Amino acid sequence: MHKEALTDRGIVALTIAAIGAMIIIGIAQPAVAQRTTSEEIIRGIIEQVSPLQHPVGDTLQPIRGSRLTGWLPEDDDEAREVLLALNERGVSLFANWRVGNDDARAFALRLGRLQQELGLAVSVHATSAMTGFFNGDESTFHVAEDGSTYSWQLHGARKMGCAFRLDERAEAIRGQWQDLVNAYSEAGLTLDWVSMDWYSDGPVEWNESWEASKRCVVCRENVAGIEHFGTFQQALRTLRGELQRECAVKVVQAQFPDVLIGNWAVAPHDGWRYWFDFYETIPEGVPIRTEQLAEYRPWADEFSHTGYTYANPTCYPWDDMYAWYPEFDTDFRWFYMLMKAGTNAARNMPTDLPMITWVKWRPTPVRGEKEPAPAMSLEVYREFLAHQLLRGGDGFMMWSRAEEAVDEVAAIAPVLDEALRWRDFLEEGEPVLFELANRPTTVVSALRLGDRLLVRRTDFEDRPFPVTRVIDGMRVKIPHRPGEFFVMDICAGGGVRTTE
Numbered sequence: 001m002h003k004e005a006l007t008d009r010g011i012v013a014l015t016i017a018a019i020g021a022m023i024i025i026g027i028a029q030p031a032v033a034q035r036t037t038s039e040e041i042i043r044g045i046i047e048q049v050s051p052l053q054h055p056v057g058d059t060l061q062p063i064r065g066s067r068l069t070g071w072l073p074e075d076d077d078e079a080r081e082v083l084l085a086l087n088e089r090g091v092s093l094f095a096n097w098r099v100g101n102d103d104a105r106a107f108a109l110r111l112g113r114l115q116q117e118l119g120l121a122v123s124v125h126a127t128s129a130m131t132g133f134f135n136g137d138e139s140t141f142h143v144a145e146d147g148s149t150y151s152w153q154l155h156g157a158r159k160m161g162c163a164f165r166l167d168e169r170a171e172a173i174r175g176q177w178q179d180l181v182n183a184y185s186e187a188g189l190t191l192d193w194v195s196m197d198w199y200s201d202g203p204v205e206w207n208e209s210w211e212a213s214k215r216c217v218v219c220r221e222n223v224a225g226i227e228h229f230g231t232f233q234q235a236l237r238t239l240r241g242e243l244q245r246e247c248a249v250k251v252v253q254a255q256f257p258d259v260l261i262g263n264w265a266v267a268p269h270d271g272w273r274y275w276f277d278f279y280e281t282i283p284e285g286v287p288i289r290t291e292q293l294a295e296y297r298p299w300a301d302e303f304s305h306t307g308y309t310y311a312n313p314t315c316y317p318w319d320d321m322y323a324w325y326p327e328f329d330t331d332f333r334w335f336y337m338l339m340k341a342g343t344n345a346a347r348n349m350p351t352d353l354p355m356i357t358w359v360k361w362r363p364t365p366v367r368g369e370k371e372p373a374p375a376m377s378l379e380v381y382r383e384f385l386a387h388q389l390l391r392g393g394d395g396f397m398m399w400s401r402a403e404e405a406v407d408e409v410a411a412i413a414p415v416l417d418e419a420l421r422w423r424d425f426l427e428e429g430e431p432v433l434f435e436l437a438n439r440p441t442t443v444v445s446a447l448r449l450g451d452r453l454l455v456r457r458t459d460f461e462d463r464p465f466p467v468t469r470v471i472d473g474m475r476v477k478i479p480h481r482p483g484e485f486f487v488m489d490i491c492a493g494g495g496v497r498t499t500e
Helices: 010-015 017-022 039-046 076-088 101-117 167-186 209-214 217-222 229-255 319-324 330-346 380-391 402-428
Strands: 124-125 152-154 158-160 193-195 288-292 292-299 358-360 397-399 444-449 452-459 467-471 472-478 485-489
Touching: 039 076, 039 124, 039 402, 076 209, 076 358, 101 124, 101 167, 152 209, 167 229, 209 217, 209 229, 229 292, 292 452, 319 330, 330 380, 330 485, 358 380, 380 444, 380 452, 397 402, 402 444, 444 467, 452 472
Parallel strands: 124 193, 358 397
Antiparallel strands: 152 158, 288 292, 444 452, 452 485, 467 472
16 A cells, blocks of 8 residues: 555345445435535434444545535534544545635635644645636637637536646636645644546647647647647646646645645556546547447546646546446446546556545436436445455545435445454555456455455355465465455465454
8 A cells, every 4th residue: 555645236246245244224315305415414424324443544544525525513612523523434524625715715724723623634625726727818719820719618618728828827826726825824724635626627638629729820839749649638638737736736735745635537547548527528530449338548647747646546437337338237337347447547556655536336417317327236336445445545535416425425434444454454555456357257456465465355256266366476366255355364275364
């Protein structure tokens, strides 16, 4: 792990039955009614999620999420009780910083003060500070050969323009970050955790971007070989990474050098993208890899240019993705897609950085009010979470609709609690198994610590016998112990040490 930077079907149900003890009774499909408030979510977590028997401490990051913000009791003593009760359940709130919003600023600083007083990580979500590169000003638009300017629209009404005409906007964005940092510093607060969900502003290569850029004289001057998508993509992703480093990371680290800072979906990878976001379309002419009905596209390196101190991959079940693997049942379909995305980051991670994964259980409709695709079972979702931890994960973040938030936290918390029984492995162990077969079979993940392994085995077919995996050149037999973490020795025959 990365301690240095951390201050469906019947067979499946049979082979992972042991996980049933982790199920929280009462989780049900949420009824869509009036919007659930932040107070209802936070109080719901405290009422419905049991305290962890094994505290998160400094071993893993607590659960953070898009809905875990925005409310505290007005009385400070009551607010402290809420924060401590959440912490006992492995959950942290963050403040949602909003540029120019005095109420949001006041909430952020109050939350930060209370977290600091309690010895909890002072945490802020700062997408707003990073937003506004393409602010609709004509000075950011593309430039045609005749000198006229033009833009295109992404994700609503945002007018997207030329990635290479953003110098002035970068200064403005840097100022937004400086204002955030100064506010915390002047209040006598530190910043321990900064997250972002910054994706539909700044240099982006999808949708109409490539075609628009090929017609822009400024883009052509800055990207030799712009007719090749890979060249164009890498140029934009490099610039995007540099903007995040110069405008955000350096500004925050100048006053808070030990901060953990990262952004949605920015993580190391193998050069291919195994998921999509709801607003994206693939430009014509982009090379793709296919698997069943899935179409995977190239993905240029961005992470190494950012300076981020944690990787933030996304393993998220957008509704439309359900159609990608019609040959698989529902459980393995979702499990395989989430594991494919998560493993892509995990096996390419630097050893000294934590990996905090964006996750979600139930799929979310991409467009309109249609019914969502079927969800994987809770048991199989928890198997995915367990494997992600044993492939180097250091915690989870979650996006959800408001009415789903309590159930989403309740799905994650027992996995953390069970894994934390083996704190030494989570803190010092090295992930050693990343295989993922493209068919329903046995999946094994493990952390190695000396001559011992912390293992998770999940079977998607009836295989009640040991399976062999190669670890550092040794053939190790993995016993059939589905639905649980277990420790075993690395020795001839793969003997198992029972650890309670």
